[in-house]
Amino acid sequence: MERQAVNSSMIASVGYDSSTSTLEIEFKKNGAVWQYFDVSESVYYEMMSGSIGKNFLAMIKGQYVESQVG
Numbered sequence: 766m767e768r769q770a771v772n773s774s775m776i777a778s779v780g781y782d783s784s785t786s787t788l789e790i791e792f793k794k795n796g797a798v799w800q801y802f803d804v805s806e807s808v809y810y811e812m813m814s815g816s817i818g819k820n821f822l823a824m825i826k827g828q829y830v831e832s833q834v835g
């Protein structure tokens with residue numbers, strides 16, 4: 766999945782595949798890449814507005830099935 770660099774102290778890059786509703790996030794701390802499944806496009810856009818790291822913690826972390834892919 767193609768990711769775009771983002772302005773965040775916590776997250777390096779974010780990608781989203783609307784055909785599978787999969788969100789992919791690369792973290793700055795250790796370079797780990799995680800995928801989050803069944804994330805609606807509206808949730809993705811809401812997460813990307815404002816503070817991406819804070820929105821991730823509030824809206825994504827612990828709310829969706831996740832898998833480390835890198």
